[in-house]
C-alpha cells in the first residue's frame with residue numbers, strides 16, 4: 037500500500053546556515069558543526085502530521101527561501 041508523506045527539503049545552495057529553522061523545528065532539525073541544518077533522523081526529513089504547521093512556518097520564515105515541503109509517495 038502506498039502512502040503520501042510530507043518531507044522537508046533543504047536547498048544548501050541557498051542556505052546560509054544561521055539556523056532559524058532549527059529553532060522553529062527542533063524536533064526535526066539540528067545544526068551541524070558549521071551551523072547548517074540537518075535532519076535528526078538523517079538525510080530524508082519526514083514531517084509527521086503533528087509538525088506540519090511548524091514545518092510550514094519554517095518554510096515561510098526562512099529568509100533565503102531555502103526550505104521546501106513536498107509530498108512524496110512511498111510504497
Ligand code: SF4
Nearest residue numbers: 051052054055057098
Ligand atoms: S532558516 Fe533557511 S537559511 Fe536559515 S538555516 Fe534554515 S534553511 Fe538555512
